[in-house]
Amino acid sequence: MTRxxxxxxxxxxxxxxxxxMLLVHYLRERxxxxxxxxxxxTSNCGACTVHLxxxxxxxxxxxxxxxxxxxxxxxxxxxxDGELHPMQAAFHECHALQCGYCTPGMIMQAIDVLNDNPKxxxxxxxxxxxxxxxxxxxxxxxxxxVQVASGQEPKPASLEGSAS
Amino acid sequence: MIPAQFxxxxxxxxxxxxxxxxxxxxxxxxxxxGQSLLPVLRMRLNAPEKVIDLGRIDALRGVRDDGDAIVIxxxxxxxxxxxxxxxxxxxxxxxxxxEQLADPQVRxxxxxxxxxAHADPAGDLGAPALALDAEFVIAGQGGxxxxxxxxFFVDLFTTAIEDGEILTEVRIPKRAGWGAxxxxxxxxxxxxxIVAVAAAVKVDGxxxxxxxxxxxxxxxxxxRARSVEQALVGRPATDEAVRAxxxxxxxxxxxxxxxxxxxxxxxxxATVLTRRAVLAxxxx
Numbered sequence: 001m002t003r004x005x006x007x008x009x010x011x012x013x014x015x016x017x018x019x020x021m022l023l024v025h026y027l028r029e030r031x032x033x034x035x036x037x038x039x040x041x042t043s044n045c046g047a048c049t050v051h052l053x054x055x056x057x058x059x060x061x062x063x064x065x066x067x068x069x070x071x072x073x074x075x076x077x078x079x080x081d082g083e084l085h086p087m088q089a090a091f092h093e094c095h096a097l098q099c100g101y102c103t104p105g106m107i108m109q110a111i112d113v114l115n116d117n118p119k120x121x122x123x124x125x126x127x128x129x130x131x132x133x134x135x136x137x138x139x140x141x142x143x144x145x146v147q148v149a150s151g152q153e154p155k156p157a158s159l160e161g162s163a164s
Numbered sequence: 165m166i167p168a169q170f171x172x173x174x175x176x177x178x179x180x181x182x183x184x185x186x187x188x189x190x191x192x193x194x195x196x197x198g199q200s201l202l203p204v205l206r207m208r209l210n211a212p213e214k215v216i217d218l219g220r221i222d223a224l225r226g227v228r229d230d231g232d233a234i235v236i237x238x239x240x241x242x243x244x245x246x247x248x249x250x251x252x253x254x255x256x257x258x259x260x261x262x263e264q265l266a267d268p269q270v271r272x273x274x275x276x277x278x279x280x281a282h283a284d285p286a287g288d289l290g291a292p293a294l295a296l297d298a299e300f301v302i303a304g305q306g307g308x309x310x311x312x313x314x315x316f317f318v319d320l321f322t323t324a325i326e327d328g329e330i331l332t333e334v335r336i337p338k339r340a341g342w343g344a345x346x347x348x349x350x351x352x353x354x355x356x357x358i359v360a361v362a363a364a365v366k367v368d369g370x371x372x373x374x375x376x377x378x379x380x381x382x383x384x385x386x387x388r389a390r391s392v393e394q395a396l397v398g399r400p401a402t403d404e405a406v407r408a409x410x411x412x413x414x415x416x417x418x419x420x421x422x423x424x425x426x427x428x429x430x431x432x433x434a435t436v437l438t439r440r441a442v443l444a445x446x447x448x
């Protein structure tokens with residue numbers, strides 16, 4: 001067992017973990033933060049994306065011990081005082097999710113894209129999200145949500161095919 | 165999927181890491197960014213008893229100016245290499261290759277030295293490093309030695325790094341003002357290249373005065389397309405001249421055959437991608 005100290009979504013934790021424990025398993029099984037999901041488990045799909053010291057990583061491809069001393073932000077740490085993060089709100093408003101499984105990772109990576117480039121073009125958004133797979137293939141509205149969140153597109157007044 | 169059990173140590177100096185590696189012997193494995201190693205451990209294709217993490221060795225991180233060369237620390241992340249002005253100004257083909265390497269998340273964790281030491285023949289960094297005559301600085305308990313790029317890549321996933329040694333930095337001779345391009349052929353996003361070509365050229369008054377061309381996934385190691393380089397020098401940077409020079413790109417290569425294409429297809433692809441890469445590098 002190895003002792004790790006880290007901050008996750010603003011709270012500090014100190015835990016003994018097996019060195020082989022993956023960060024995503026630590027988040028889900030030790031901290032109960034099941035908002036971060038395991039998709040492919042082969043570091044392809046990006047569903048498990050979290051921020052490690054401010055940068056997006058695939059948490060199925062990081063050991064928990066490698067995050068010792070770091071600050072981790074998950075999808076569960078985005079909302080403040082019950083208010084959705086602007087990216088979460090944009091995904092909601094743009095109907096940017098179908099089954100929803102890729103959504104936590106998509107949102108975390110979309111925020112990383114805007115952190116690097118606050119006004120990305122559509123092409124830059126698509127390239128920035130290339131490590132995140134949506135098996136519903138609902139990329140169109142995901143890209144649109146990032147455009148809305150970046151203030152480059154107006155919020156949709158109504159949505160075709162929206163259930164609401 | 166969960167890796168098999170292992171002991172873990174995260175030294176803060178190269179000396180400590182070398183000592184840990186010596187102590188672990190055959191059962192030790194270095195982890196850099198882990199973006200290739202962790203999938204291997206999870207699938208249990210490898211199960212080292214001790215994993216030695218270089219992630220806490222700050223001295224291995226960063227890019228520095230060293231006169232006629234730039235020096236990239238082995239633990240510098242791909243993302244940091246991508247945004248580095250020294251690399252962009254003096255080794256632009258590295259920037260162009262890293263830009264297309266994997267995806268943003270992997271570039272945040274994966275490291276320049278880790279990828280080169282892993283020596284996947286489909287990895288994106290070998291061909292540009294080879295094309296630029298990079299030198300690999302390898303530390304052992306007896307001190308450091310420097311290995312030329314031509315001697316570094318030995319075989320599939322095999323480099324000149326011996327047991328008990330650690331790649332610490334990569335020196336790349338400066339080539340300011342050269343044009344560069346990395347032409348990567350893939351079927352889907354964030355994938356390894358079926359074939360890729362790294363081209364760096366110096367163009368004076370419309371004529372190619374110097375050229376470097378490296379090939380990815382055209383054999384068990386990255387390869388230099390020396391016949392193409394020689395054919396380009398002194399030629400105009402036109403489609404016709406570059407097309408003629410690129411025709412020999414597949415000569416002497418031994419590419420794999422797989423579901424993405426057989427060896428002959430890859431040899432043809434190499435000529436097409438070489439032409440595109442050189443023309444783009446020359447500003448065409």
